[in-house]
Amino acid sequence: MSTDALPPTHKALVQEVYGEPLIVKTVPTPQPPPGAAIIKILYAPIISYMRDVYNGKRKYPYLTPLVIGTSAIGRVAATGSDAVLLKEGDLVYFDCTIRGRDDSGAIILMGLSQGFGEGSKKLMEGEWRDCTFAEFAKVPLENLLQLDESRLCGSPADGGLGYAPEQLTWILQAMVPYGGLRSIGLQAGETIIVAPATGAFGSAAVVVALGMGARVIAMGRNSEALEQLKTLSPRVETVQITGDVQSEVASLKKFGRIDAFLDISPTEAQNSTHFKSAVLSLRHEGRVSMMGGLLDDFPIPYRFVMRSNITLKGTWMYTRADCQAFLGLMTTGVIDVRKLVQVVEMFKLEEWEKAFDMAAEHGRLGQIVMFAP
Ligand SMILES: NC(=O)c1ccc[n+]([C@@H]2O[C@H](COP(=O)([O-])OP(=O)(O)OC[C@H]3O[C@@H](n4cnc5c(N)ncnc54)[C@H](OP(=O)(O)O)[C@@H]3O)[C@@H](O)[C@H]2O)c1
Structure with missing residues (x-):
């Protein structure tokens, strides 16, 4: 479809007022x-x-009206x-993490979050406002990852992997x-705690760390x-979050030397014990990746972190290099x-x-719900 063949209008899912019900609009x-492409x-x-x-419950900052969406x-x-x-015609993965071209620290999640500064707010106010819960979207060229369709989706008889394109979501x-x-340099052969590991991003973290x-x-x-996670590989061990730090630490330490911990807590886990237990179970020079969505400040076992030379590393999303490496x-x-x-x-x-x-009901290992606009 060339530029003159693009339809003059299309359907999109729009929120007119923050937190209010959505409407489908033409x-x-x-x-x-x-610098941009239009993708179907x-x-x-x-x-x-x-x-x-x-509905506003998670307090994500974004402007309205907005065509909502994600990658x-x-x-x-x-x-x-x-x-x-x-x-034209290339199968692509669009990554919704948009960075200012003149300031890579200005980051938005297109359709979801205007980020945390004046620069990112400006990005969302302007060119990159409307996202992918729509028939078409305008996106920055550098946010498109060209997929090797014949390899990923081709028949195994022809050297393909046979993915259905929708599985690639x-x-x-x-990612x-x-x-x-990657931000904490996880190495093959290391042991990492992933917690909570049973949600969509958490369970994907287990699969990726194994990979x-x-x-x-x-x-x-x-x-x-x-138990379901355990079926993934003999390299998966499990520990129940019980609410008791001492017993959680004891259960974790049974597995010997632990190098790293990925925290991917949702807002609701603000008072969960797993963060403290996981940090206290790390070896000297252990590393922690903090990726959770907690809204409030959070106590850390300061003395242990200092004495054990623990690295605490926050990461929002990933880098472009991560995207290409993951696609590999x-x-x-x-x-x-x-x-x-x-x-x-x-x-x-x-x-x-x-x-x-x-x-909301299907955020478990490998499950995906999607729009096919
Ligand atoms: N840093 C980033 O770039 C980035 C990107 C995307 C998402 N995130 C964050 O990642 C978080 C986790 O995502 P998700 O897909 O795993 O799904 P989620 O629906 O946000 O969280 C569900 C997971 O959290 C657990 N959980 C819920 N309440 C808990 C509590 N009170 N104590 C302990 N565990 C609790 C659930 O355990 P059960 O199975 O027991 O219910 C399940 O494992 C998101 O909420 C988001 O804030 C961060």
């Missing part, structure tokens, strides 16, 4: 300026807690004049913990979900989730309420 289809959205995954983002799988429909690699769940795991060659101790409250793990088959990733259901934009409810 909106103008933009033309691609230099094929599959846009719904994050398990999106209902609580757009997605699409096809390039048209490119700006400066595109040198991407071409799992990249959204996996986030990959960013945190990076680590042994994983998965911590969580739900014993059934922990998927394309080479080092991380193989063909049997694991299950599309629970696909929805039309008009079905957004049902879709958000379904996503």
Whole structure:
């Protein structure tokens, strides 16, 4: 589809007023300026807690009116004049993490969060406001990852991996913990605690850490979900979050030397014991990746952290280099989730309420709910 073949209008899921119900609207289809592409959205995954983002409960900062959304799988429909690699028809993964071109510290999650500064707010106010819960989206060229479609989706008889394109939306769940795991330099052969490990991002973290060659101790409250994680590999151990730091530390320490800990707590885990237990179980020079969504400040075992030379590293999302490296793990088959990733259901934009409810109930290992606009 060239620029003159783009439809003049398309459908999009819009929030007019912060926290208020969404509406499907017909909106103008933009033309691609230099530096951008227009993608046709094929599959846009719904994050398990999106209902609580757009009803205001999670207090995400964003401007309205807004075409909401997140990262997605699409096809390039048209490119700006400066595109040198991407071409019409390419299967792409769009990464919603947008950075200021003149200030890489100004970051927004397109359709979701305006970030934390004046620069990022300006980004969301302007060019990169409207996201992927729509038939088309205008996105920065550098946020598109060209997918090797014949390798990823081709038939195994022809050297392909045989993924259904919609399964590739799992990249959204996996890229986030990959960013945190890379940020603390997780090495093959190391042991890492992932907690809580039973949600969508948490369970993806277990899969990714295994793919990076680590042994994983998965911590969580739900014993059934922990058992499911154990089936992934003999390199998965599990520890129940009991609310008692001493017993949690004792259970963790049974597994010997622990090198690292990825925390991916949701807002609701503000008072959970797992953070303290996991930190106290680390070896000298252990590393902690803090990726959780806690809204309030949080006590740390300061003396232990100081005495044990522990590194605490916060990470929001990931870098572009992480994206390419992760795609390499998927394309080479080092991380193989063909049997694991299950599309629970696909929805039309008009079905957004049902879709958000379904996503909230299916945030477990390998599960994905999505829009196919
Ligand atoms: N830093 C980043 O770039 C980044 C990016 C994306 C997401 N995040 C954050 O990651 C968080 C986790 O995402 P998620 O997909 O795993 O899903 P989620 O739906 O936000 O959280 C569900 C997970 O949290 C556990 N949980 C809920 N309440 C808890 C409590 N009171 N104590 C202990 N555990 C509790 C659940 O355990 P049960 O199974 O026992 O219910 C489940 O494992 C998100 O909330 C978000 O804030 C961060």
